[in-house]
Amino acid sequence: MKTLNELVSKIKEKNVDVEKRVILAGAEDLEALKALKHVYQSGICEFTAVGKKDIVEDNLRKLELSPEDFEIVDASDEIDCAEKSVRLVNSSGANLLMKGLIKTSTLLKAVLNEEWGLRTGKLLSHIAVLDSPVIDRLILLSDGGMIIKPTLEQKISIIENAVQVAKKIGINEPKVACIAAVEVVNSSMPETIDAAILSKMNQRGQIKGCIVEGPLGFDNAIDVNAAKIKKISGEVAGRADILIVPDIHSGNFLGKSVVYMAGGNIAGIVFGAKVPIVIVSRADSFENKFYSIVLGLLAN
């Protein structure tokens, strides 16, 4: 796929017979509801809105939707809202949990509840899909939103989660680049050492379903010419589908740069729980919220 827009046709192909459902936790958030309305009206999903009932109904009316057409679950406060939303995912077999007007930490605490939460035993990681106007393919990026400074073990899980999402969007044997400021192993940069280890673990069959290469620079991971000039061969260099970054800061900047320096788009989900979770920020555009919901439904 070349653009995030193609995610929409992909999900429509897959979606013919199955009704998909999104649970929106904190539907007092008009902007989140607006993006969700657009996915709903594209015929991709139904949704349940959890939040203070009168405000939610008011929001639906503002968006020219009839409250009586939707399932609305009243919640007295954020903690109640988080618990009800998470329990609803389990009881209704919903496909996606979306954060609205609720603290991320409150929602994730409910997701991780041992009794009625959405744990699977896997690491929860954030996966972004970048749609740059000058790159002719979608590029996945992880983790720029969840794990602050992953250990080597966590990086393995981060790769495994990203590979699963890549497959869901049609990349069957994704090329994974563990990127750093330089493409050589440098003992003063532990990030390059982790990258080398992950690459070797992949060669030995310890990380499966993908080809892992590293350390690579950002340029020689995604650009064939940059890889050629640096004389880096192999299947991944210049052709990476997935970028694994050293920490949340570097990943976060890179993801946001697609929007704020390149004028492109980004979609993002948290993956590893029973269903994908969409955690968008107030500053995210309508498009980015919309594509994040579509990505989350595809990744389910």
Add this chain to the structure above:
Amino acid sequence: MKTLNELVSKIKEKNVDVEKRVILAGAEDLEALKALKHVYQSGICEFTAVGKKDIVEDNLRKLELSPEDFEIVDASDEIDCAEKSVRLVNSSGANLLMKGLIKTSTLLKAVLNEEWGLRTGKLLSHIAVLDSPVIDRLILLSDGGMIIKPTLEQKISIIENAVQVAKKIGINEPKVACIAAVEVVNSSMPETIDAAILSKMNQRGQIKGCIVEGPLGFDNAIDVNAAKIKKISGEVAGRADILIVPDIHSGNFLGKSVVYMAGGNIAGIVFGAKVPIVIVSRADSFENKFYSIVLGLLAN
């Protein structure tokens, strides 16, 4: 200034009476010489080429320049080349040192030589200037190329160096954003704590000549709307001229993203020695090399 191209007219205004000179260490590098030729033919500088004389002369001829028109200093190997280039900066009063076909570490070792090097007692830091097609101003970024993981003290020097360069390109009281994945102080992210401290030190007059704000996210540092949505006020939010990043990886990705995801341009110099140093990579484009030389001459 809105684009890197304006650096060229700026230096031409300033440059009327003074002859500027670049020392190219390792002039066996045809691509470096080609960028330098373009600066030379724009009437901005003279240059001295250091390297194996026969190869250098051959390179000049390939570029349709007459070897007899240029000062060429023969060097037997990389170490000789580095020492001769650095000594030449001192003896000839040159304005810029440029790395050609020579290891960066070899050149920097010569720069830092205590007897005949280019030390000033200041930290050497890397400063990039980003020219994104969707941002209406140039943005400085540091340090994505020199200091791997700066301490708080080093970050102060990094800011001071970047502020000096900003002033040279016409930004008189630069707005400095110390960026991180989030714009709130988070005790699990030391990067946000450093950012808060640097901002307060600036308020107390311990960092002068600029306005420092942090922690800020990348989006709310450079985009006024993103800052507004997050309700971050102050002079810097959304209007940053200088981005200070937590480490070399995050800065490196962000700099390269301007080129490889936004189709924009970047210029970069190492600052803090007696003269600026241009250290470009083989993978850098002709434009990026050209603009780096112009930036270095302006920053002198």
